[in-house]
Amino acid sequence: MATNGKADTSSEEETETIISTAIETGESRDRGPTESPRTVVTARDLDVYYGQERALDGVDIEIPENRVTAIIGPSGCGKSTFLRCINRMNDGIDACRVDGELRFHGTDVYDQGIDPVALRRKIGMVFQKPNPFPKSIYDNVAYGLRVQGRAGEVDLDAAVERALRSAALWDEVKDQLDSSGLDLSGGQQQRLCIARAIAPDPEVILMDEPASALDPIATAKVEDLIDDLAEEYTVVIVTHNMQQAARISDRTAVFLTGGELVEFDDTAKVFENPDHDRVEDYITGKFG
Amino acid sequence: MSDASASPDLERSQGIERIRDRTYGGFFVVCALITVLTTIAIFLTLLSDSVAFFSEVSIADFLTGLHWSPNPTGGGSDFGAVPLFVGTLVVTATAAFVALPIGTLTAIYLSEYATPRARSILKPMLEVLAGIPTVVYGYFALVYVTPALKATLFPSISTFNALSASLMVGIMTIPMVSSISEDAMSAVPDELRQAGYGLGATKFEVSTGIVVPAAISGIASSYILAISRAIGETMVVVVAMGAQANLPAVRDGLAGIPYVHPGDVLLDPGMTMTVAMVQIAGGDLTGGSLPYDAMFALGLTLFAVTLVMNVVSDLVANRYREEY
Numbered sequence: 001m002a003t004n005g006k007a008d009t010s011s012e013e014e015t016e017t018i019i020s021t022a023i024e025t026g027e028s029r030d031r032g033p034t035e036s037p038r039t040v041v042t043a044r045d046l047d048v049y050y051g052q053e054r055a056l057d058g059v060d061i062e063i064p065e066n067r068v069t070a071i072i073g074p075s076g077c078g079k080s081t082f083l084r085c086i087n088r089m090n091d092g093i094d095a096c097r098v099d100g101e102l103r104f105h106g107t108d109v110y111d112q113g114i115d116p117v118a119l120r121r122k123i124g125m126v127f128q129k130p131n132p133f134p135k136s137i138y139d140n141v142a143y144g145l146r147v148q149g150r151a152g153e154v155d156l157d158a159a160v161e162r163a164l165r166s167a168a169l170w171d172e173v174k175d176q177l178d179s180s181g182l183d184l185s186g187g188q189q190q191r192l193c194i195a196r197a198i199a200p201d202p203e204v205i206l207m208d209e210p211a212s213a214l215d216p217i218a219t220a221k222v223e224d225l226i227d228d229l230a231e232e233y234t235v236v237i238v239t240h241n242m243q244q245a246a247r248i249s250d251r252t253a254v255f256l257t258g259g260e261l262v263e264f265d266d267t268a269k270v271f272e273n274p275d276h277d278r279v280e281d282y283i284t285g286k287f288g
Numbered sequence: 289m290s291d292a293s294a295s296p297d298l299e300r301s302q303g304i305e306r307i308r309d310r311t312y313g314g315f316f317v318v319c320a321l322i323t324v325l326t327t328i329a330i331f332l333t334l335l336s337d338s339v340a341f342f343s344e345v346s347i348a349d350f351l352t353g354l355h356w357s358p359n360p361t362g363g364g365s366d367f368g369a370v371p372l373f374v375g376t377l378v379v380t381a382t383a384a385f386v387a388l389p390i391g392t393l394t395a396i397y398l399s400e401y402a403t404p405r406a407r408s409i410l411k412p413m414l415e416v417l418a419g420i421p422t423v424v425y426g427y428f429a430l431v432y433v434t435p436a437l438k439a440t441l442f443p444s445i446s447t448f449n450a451l452s453a454s455l456m457v458g459i460m461t462i463p464m465v466s467s468i469s470e471d472a473m474s475a476v477p478d479e480l481r482q483a484g485y486g487l488g489a490t491k492f493e494v495s496t497g498i499v500v501p502a503a504i505s506g507i508a509s510s511y512i513l514a515i516s517r518a519i520g521e522t523m524v525v526v527v528a529m530g531a532q533a534n535l536p537a538v539r540d541g542l543a544g545i546p547y548v549h550p551g552d553v554l555l556d557p558g559m560t561m562t563v564a565m566v567q568i569a570g571g572d573l574t575g576g577s578l579p580y581d582a583m584f585a586l587g588l589t590l591f592a593v594t595l596v597m598n599v600v601s602d603l604v605a606n607r608y609r610e611e612y
Binding site: 087089124131196 | 477479487502
């Protein structure tokens with residue numbers, strides 16, 4: 001494990017060593033020879049305002065299918081805001097206003113005719129703090145299929161087992177599916193939340209700092225899991241932890257203060273040879 | 289490190305400060321003791337007069353007797369409390385039928401659907417509803433609700449009747465259900481709602497499938513408190529329900545199966561335990577007479593019922609409390 005400490009606390013040299021080690025040893029980017037994967041989510045000149053304050057400034061991005069895209073940047077740079085735009089989780093915030101274009105398979109997500117509920121059934125989400133429902137493990141995982149009215153169409157038991165296996169949690173909980181999801185440890189709870197997100201079989205999984213509340217061992221498990229998930233799903237992950245981004249992602253987007261997307265490229269390129277000095281400064285720990 | 293001369297003064301102060309500090313502590317203890325001692329004194333009074341009552345009327349006759357006719361001047365009294373239990377049960381059940389669903393749905397609206405502005409207007413209004421003196425509800429039932437029911441749905445309704453009194457008790461307890469339930473729902477962490485929305489749940493599914501179950505202990509407590517309140521409610525029923533300790537007629541139904549017609553219960557006057565106590569207390573009673581002691585026996589019964597309800601409420605709240 002290369003997780004010695006977060007970039008914020010490591011010195012510059014340490015950070016570089018850790019990142020290059022992670023890149024050299026990283027196997028996550030060997031995801032087949034497909035040269036140009038399809039684009040799933042496209043943003044064009046996307047602006048987001050909270051009241052008068054601008055949170056995102058003209059973001060252009062194309063998120064590839066079946067890849068892990070990491071979004072990094074200092075606090076308050078708009079990375080979570082961008083993530084929550086993709087499945088319209090910002091709708092609940094009254095002061096939030098979105099301008100520009102955000103397309104999911106070519107369909108404008110913010111079109112009048114789009115039902116955010118239907119959109120979120122295609123684009124699942126995992127949150128920063130593990131947030132299982134105060135229900136049984138089984139009911140947590142089955143929740144998505146049930147609210148989507150698909151509990152009758154699919155074999156629910158099989159779907160729950162498949163999701164828990166995909167989340168690498170099945171062996172730990174198979175004998176206690178009826179006990180409360182809140183009885184699990186923090187790391188298990190987060191994997192339960194991942195199982196819950198993938199059970200309805202979405203296309204895209206958005207993850208908002210999914211490992212930031214976990215200890216290093218639980219973090220390693222979640223990272224392995226994310227790597228596996230990219231076989232079937234498109235993963236977009238916001239992270240504070242640059243080593244993590246380097247380890248698990250294929251593409252990295254760097255947002256900097258002001259809500260600007262400064263650089264978006266292959267992860268190795270961003271970390272080894274970024275185009276922008278500001279990005280290099282950020283990655284090597286000179287600021288942020 | 290430092291000189292003896294510079295050592296800080298850490299001596300316990302002896303003078304007026306210390307005495308004053310102790311006096312404050314004693315004052316607070318006395319205040320707390322007043323409520324505790326009052327409760328104990330009430331319980332002992334209830335108990336001692338009830339013991340006097342039950343030495344003359346057996347507990348079985350009291351709990352199962354079908355006739356209630358205390359005679360304040362003494363002699364020829366019946367102390368069968370079943371008609372009072374029936375009256376109390378009818379009022380409580382009907383009030384719960386009104387207050388629990390409306391209160392819960394109001395709480396869901398306030399917690400999940402209302403804009404902050406709507407909530408800031410509606411919540412204080414509900415709390416005003418809780419602050420109206422109960423005698424006002426009683427007269428409202430007598431002067432408006434009963435005539436309205438008579439003019440529309442039930443032409444045969446009596447001037448004093450259980451239905452309008454129960455409806456008013458129900459409306460009176462709505463704020464209790466909605467306020468406590470709303471607090472419980474608002475305390476459900478937002479992360480759970482976010483998780484629900486993230487899985488493609490609608491607002492209705494999040495409210496009913498996630499927030500309500502997560503807040504169930506608080507909601508259940510609010511139900512039990514509201515029911516205790518309805519059991520003990522006095523003024524509304526005194527004013528609007530009349531004071532006749534009748535048992536409803538048992539009729540012969542299909543195939544001779546006996547039944548009680550709801551109209552006989554709800555549209556006619558009745559008497560609750562609280563009304564019976566008020567009626568006795570309103571007469572000219574000498575302490576130590578049997579009807580006087582009967583009042584305390586009823587009081588003890590009510591006390592026992594509400595105490596059990598409150599204990600159950602606490603148990604429910606603890607049993608289903610979730611640490612999110």
